[in-house]
Amino acid sequence: LDHEAIGRVQSRLDNLTKPPGSLGVLEDIVLALAGITGRQPSAPLRKTHILMAGDHGVAACGVSAYPPEVTPQMVLNFANGGAAINVLARHAGVELLLVDVGVASDLPDLPGLLKRKVAYGTANLAEGPALTREQATAALEVGIEVANDCVRRGAELLGTGEMGIGNTTPSTAILAALSGKPVREIVGRGTGLDDQRLELKIKAIEKGLKINRPDPEDGLDVLAKLGGLEIAGLAGLILAGAAARVPVMIDGFISAAAACIAAKLNPQCRQYMIASHLSEEPGHRVMLEMLGLRPMLTMRMRLGEGTGAVLGMTLVDAAVKILNEMATFGEAGVAESLQ
Amino acid sequence: LDHEAIGRVQSRLDNLTKPPGSLGVLEDIVLALAGITGRQPSAPLRKTHILMAGDHGVAACGVSAYPPEVTPQMVLNFANGGAAINVLARHAGVELLLVDVGVASDLPDLPGLLKRKVAYGTANLAEGPALTREQATAALEVGIEVANDCVRRGAELLGTGEMGIGNTTPSTAILAALSGKPVREIVGRGTGLDDQRLELKIKAIEKGLKINRPDPEDGLDVLAKLGGLEIAGLAGLILAGAAARVPVMIDGFISAAAACIAAKLNPQCRQYMIASHLSEEPGHRVMLEMLGLRPMLTMRMRLGEGTGAVLGMTLVDAAVKILNEMATFGEAGVAESLQ
Numbered sequence: 271l272d273h274e275a276i277g278r279v280q281s282r283l284d285n286l287t288k289p290p291g292s293l294g295v296l297e298d299i300v301l302a303l304a305g306i307t308g309r310q311p312s313a314p315l316r317k318t319h320i321l322m323a324g325d326h327g328v329a330a331c332g333v334s335a336y337p338p339e340v341t342p343q344m345v346l347n348f349a350n351g352g353a354a355i356n357v358l359a360r361h362a363g364v365e366l367l368l369v370d371v372g373v374a375s376d377l378p379d380l381p382g383l384l385k386r387k388v389a390y391g392t393a394n395l396a397e398g399p400a401l402t403r404e405q406a407t408a409a410l411e412v413g414i415e416v417a418n419d420c421v422r423r424g425a426e427l428l429g430t431g432e433m434g435i436g437n438t439t440p441s442t443a444i445l446a447a448l449s450g451k452p453v454r455e456i457v458g459r460g461t462g463l464d465d466q467r468l469e470l471k472i473k474a475i476e477k478g479l480k481i482n483r484p485d486p487e488d489g490l491d492v493l494a495k496l497g498g499l500e501i502a503g504l505a506g507l508i509l510a511g512a513a514a515r516v517p518v519m520i521d522g523f524i525s526a527a528a529a530c531i532a533a534k535l536n537p538q539c540r541q542y543m544i545a546s547h548l549s550e551e552p553g554h555r556v557m558l559e560m561l562g563l564r565p566m567l568t569m570r571m572r573l574g575e576g577t578g579a580v581l582g583m584t585l586v587d588a589a590v591k592i593l594n595e596m597a598t599f600g601e602a603g604v605a606e607s608l609q
Numbered sequence: 610l611d612h613e614a615i616g617r618v619q620s621r622l623d624n625l626t627k628p629p630g631s632l633g634v635l636e637d638i639v640l641a642l643a644g645i646t647g648r649q650p651s652a653p654l655r656k657t658h659i660l661m662a663g664d665h666g667v668a669a670c671g672v673s674a675y676p677p678e679v680t681p682q683m684v685l686n687f688a689n690g691g692a693a694i695n696v697l698a699r700h701a702g703v704e705l706l707l708v709d710v711g712v713a714s715d716l717p718d719l720p721g722l723l724k725r726k727v728a729y730g731t732a733n734l735a736e737g738p739a740l741t742r743e744q745a746t747a748a749l750e751v752g753i754e755v756a757n758d759c760v761r762r763g764a765e766l767l768g769t770g771e772m773g774i775g776n777t778t779p780s781t782a783i784l785a786a787l788s789g790k791p792v793r794e795i796v797g798r799g800t801g802l803d804d805q806r807l808e809l810k811i812k813a814i815e816k817g818l819k820i821n822r823p824d825p826e827d828g829l830d831v832l833a834k835l836g837g838l839e840i841a842g843l844a845g846l847i848l849a850g851a852a853a854r855v856p857v858m859i860d861g862f863i864s865a866a867a868a869c870i871a872a873k874l875n876p877q878c879r880q881y882m883i884a885s886h887l888s889e890e891p892g893h894r895v896m897l898e899m900l901g902l903r904p905m906l907t908m909r910m911r912l913g914e915g916t917g918a919v920l921g922m923t924l925v926d927a928a929v930k931i932l933n934e935m936a937t938f939g940e941a942g943v944a945e946s947l948q
Contacts, residue, residue, distance in 0.1 A: 287686050287691060288912050289675070292912040293916065294910040295909055295910070296908060298909075335947055339944060340943055343942060346942070350941065353626055357935055462629065462948070550633065568905065569633045569905055571632055571633040571634070572631050577632065584923055588697055588700050592697070595699075596695075603685070604682040605678055605679050605682060608674055608676060609801070609803050609806070
């Protein structure tokens with residue numbers, strides 16, 4: 271991080287007509303942007319949200335309230351502009367990029383869709399490794415390549431989002447492996463599981479951990495044995511964003527699983543992450559604690575796609591405007607603190 | 610509340626391409642808007658943020674890190690567009706209205722400033738009643754009149770904000786009186802008090818409670834003895850917004866004190882409030898619990914002015930767009946839940 275740039279921005283923040291630090295996270299954000307990029311940010315940031323899609327063999331265990339064909343159906347919905355992420359991306363002035371990293375069926379050519387399929391979905395993690403080490407690496411590389419392209423085209427803030435029926439299951443498995451916590455303590459209802467399917471989900475994850483014996487110190491091992499292709503892609507995106515000194519807005523539970531993998535592969539990349547919201551999925555709080563991140567929004571959201579990340583981006587724009595548009599004490603003729 | 614309108618909006622929400630309820634508070638907001646107004650909201654809402662200013666006799670006790678002349682200086686800053694609230698109101702597309710309910714000096718004519726001064730600041734609550742019952746009533750009426758004007762001009766969402774050096778002190782006193790909690794448990798550092806001034810603040814509040822003996826069952830008594838003119842004005846604004854079936858976005862600690870007074874005067878008005886953020890002031894959480902409200906944003910902000918309320922308004926706009934712009938399962942050809 272560029273501490274000289276942080277100092278310059280801190281000094282400007284303290285001269286603005288407000289008590290020092292009184293805008294809390296809005297001030298933290300511009301300090302982080304300064305540290306990451308080495309310069310004072312100016313609004314509006316050029317923001318790109320990347321939504322990665324992939325399917326999951328473990329969906330065969332009945333771990334989702336929705337059938338797997340919803341994954342490609344939703345990718346079409348994204349391309350047509352009808353999903354929640356489209357509405358919120360338009361609201362926030364964010365470019366949306368779709369990436370097929372591993373949808374289980376062939377998708378047509380669609381506007382805004384990058385076809386980078388590594389496999390037709392993962393294998394069933396409850397029966398063996400979800401991915402080979404080679405597949406996991408290839409999916410990481412997809413994310414790295416996409417991030418680098420976005421940065422080359424001028425993106426100043428990247429967002430993470432995903433679509434993949436069943437993908438809270440691998441995310442929970444990853445968290446269990448990395449944290450050592452019992453599955454039952456961190457599992458949630460995903461898109462809205464009933465009690466019966468929740469038990470199937472717990473059993474599938476516990477079986478997957480037992481069969482695969484992932485090494486919690488080896489991020490790639492955890493990713494390959496338990497992960498998803500879109501999760502791997504997002505982990506690569508985060509790593510490459512950090513390497514290019516571009517901040518990454520982390521969405522909810524599945525994106526945080528990718529962030530935990532990225533942080534295991536390179537702990538330094540945590541400094542380049544901004545947490546957006548706290549999701550309803552109980553394990554999300556545990557992940558954010560592991561990452562040392564604090565969420566800005568508590569909206570009881572649990573949709574994924576990056577809906578929280580894109581709302582979080584509107585707060586980053588607000589923060590940058592605060593830095594650049596507020597008057598100083600001197601300009602406004604306002605008295606400073608007595609202390 | 611209009612339960613038929615709520616039912617219509619709930620039915621549309623459940624047909625949109627997302628798991629039912631998965632957008633959490635975004636869904637709650639449009640349901641609340643439907644219940645309050647009796648119709649399906651459409652974006653963007655016409656939003657007016659009202660910033661009320663007043664001075665406080667108790668500032669003489671050294672309870673603030675800033676001198677009282679900052680109140681009128683900041684009103685000038687608001688009128689000139691240089692304060693945090695100006696930046697965020699522009700960001701959110703919100704009209705900003707300034708009201709002098711009780712600044713201790715005469716203000717010049719300023720664009721966007723309504724002069725409705727009830728008194729040149731309050732008396733010192735540590736030495737006797739801050740306001741007479743008549744003054745408190747007059748300030749409530751200012752808020753009612755301003756809200757009614759805004760509604761007449763087409764406002765569909767009102768925001769509360771304030772400026773008044775020392776005003777976390779009366780707000781804390783109001784909370785102590787209404788909740789019965791010890792001052793030391795709910796007091797905070799306001800704009801950034803050091804330990805010494807914090808002790809002065811605690812002593813002034815404790816003295817004010819002892820001398821004035823406000824009746825916790827009589828909202829007007831609590832308001833007059835401990836309150837501020839801008840707090841009374843905001844309480845009137847909230848009551849009138851609710852009466853006109855217009856939702857009111859509540860900002861931080863001082864606005865929540867006004868909301869607690871409004872709720873004591875008419876408990877029904879709580880249904881018309883939307884909580885924006887959780888401030889750093891420790892008593893704010895207690896107030897929100899008393900009001901039965903849950904904040905959307907946790908940004909460690911403690912500036913006031915309505916900075917949290919205006920950020921919250923951007924989330925309301927996002928919610929309304931979700932309702933109106935998302936595709937349904939039928940339109941998008943996406944399969945529904947298996948359960």
